[in-house]
Amino acid sequence: MNDIRTVIALSFTVVLFTACNNKPSGVIEGRIKRETISVSGKVAGRIEKIFVEEGDNVKAGDTLALLHLPEVDAKMAQAEGAVKSADAQYEMAKNGATALQLQQLNAKYEGLKDQYQFARTSVGRLANMLKDSLIAQQQYDEAYTRMQGAKAQLDAVTAQIKEAKDGARAEQQTMAMGQKDRAAGALKEAGAASVERYVIAPQDMSIESITLHKGELALPGYALFTGYLNTTTYFRFSVPESAIAKVKKKQRYTVHIPYNKTDIEGEVTSVSQLNHYADITTAYPDFEMGEALYEVKIRPVNPAQTNTLLANATATLELSKK
The missing domain is CATH 1.10.287 (Helix Hairpins)
Known part of the structure; x- marks a missing residue:
């Protein structure tokens, strides 16, 4: 029985290793990222009404919530x-x-x-x-x-x-x-202070989380809403030392989005080394042991193409093609 389990485990490892190696050479996986923003109140009050839901896209100046402020009155x-x-x-x-x-x-x-x-x-x-x-x-x-x-x-x-x-x-x-x-x-x-009863969206954003509910006490500075700034989308890739020479600032690459099968042209805006703890020091099919890793940020040439992309979804970059 133990021998059968050992064979199955070895077979699974071989299949996994083979699957990883079947990825096209030069293709780097990364993530779709956006700048985050938090919206908080300036005065203490109880939540009287919430006008948005998680996942909503709002414009700058939209009212997100209404606070009850009897002391201010x-x-x-x-x-x-x-x-x-x-x-x-x-x-x-x-x-x-x-x-x-x-x-x-x-x-x-x-x-x-x-x-x-x-x-x-x-x-x-x-x-x-x-x-x-x-x-x-x-x-x-x-x-x-x-x-x-x-x-x-x-x-x-x-x-x-x-x-x-x-x-x-x-x-x-x-x-x-x-x-x-x-x-x-x-x-x-x-x-x-009375105007602060209205919690206003400071920028165009998508609501990701709402931390309080109706009737709960909102304290000054406490984040009531968190979300993403849709116009700040960028692609983040971790490139190993062996491939970083192919990446230059201002170079343009085509970033592929697997989940919706779209290609977006982007430009490299920054290349920076990750902290030492991010270096690869264990066996991994794509990178050599001990290689330093570099963070590469690519911003879309046309930001409007990325407004509807899902944050933290997978993106791939083929370094051999510009």
């Missing part, structure tokens, strides 16, 4: 209230008192004016009586002090009326303008 309302308050404070500082405030100040002025005139008249009378020694000096001094107090109050309300008519000081107006600008900046910031 609250900040928006606060910012709008702050702007209204700052606008009112600035207008009050610029325009001065209202008509009703001026009316109150004028009434106060008239009252204090009458008090001052009465106090002044009383002091004049008491001065004459003091000369005739009809009153004591103390009584005159008290009346004079009351007159001076009435004059100080009258001067104060006169200054208030002038300030109300002229408006606030320039410094106060500048301060009010600064508060207004600050409130406007907060509103602009809240508006920018």
Whole structure:
């Protein structure tokens, strides 16, 4: 029984080795590659709706998902209230008192004016009586002090009326303008955050994976969608040291796509050595042991031909034919 298994294993190895060696000489296998892109949100929110599915092709600017942002809505309302308050404070500082405030100040002025005139008249009378020694000096001094107090109050309300008519000081107006600008900046910031509820495709791309579902929490910077940039298709080949001399930058080759049996003309854009761990150090039917490997990138001459190719599918390159 063991002998039969050994014979079968040896036969399978011979067939596999023969099949590998039946590949045309000079043909290198590679892969169809595309640049990847991740799309993430800038603010935290729960997924409210997803508008795409895996495998969809989207254009730049398309809406991929909608986030629910209650905190941002609250900040928006606060910012709008702050702007209204700052606008009112600035207008009050610029325009001065209202008509009703001026009316109150004028009434106060008239009252204090009458008090001052009465106090002044009383002091004049008491001065004459003091000369005739009809009153004591103390009584005159008290009346004079009351007159001076009435004059100080009258001067104060006169200054208030002038300030109300002229408006606030320039410094106060500048301060009010600064508060207004600050409130406007907060509103602009809240508006920018509100726009982030829409997750937008930054470029034309194909959706490969969607990491979250409706109702899940999307954190800032977490990749919600990953995909490929269809216009960045290129072909990647690992060429052994023994064949790398046939490859030159700017050379054009015909790349064959086995799964759909198409040929695409491409141009070599880069040739770079792979890291040492990629060198062949075990037996392999195509490469010699210990050979260094080089990465060859070939980009299509007409990128539109590759937009529908499947990423990571096999591509072959025959180095003997240009």
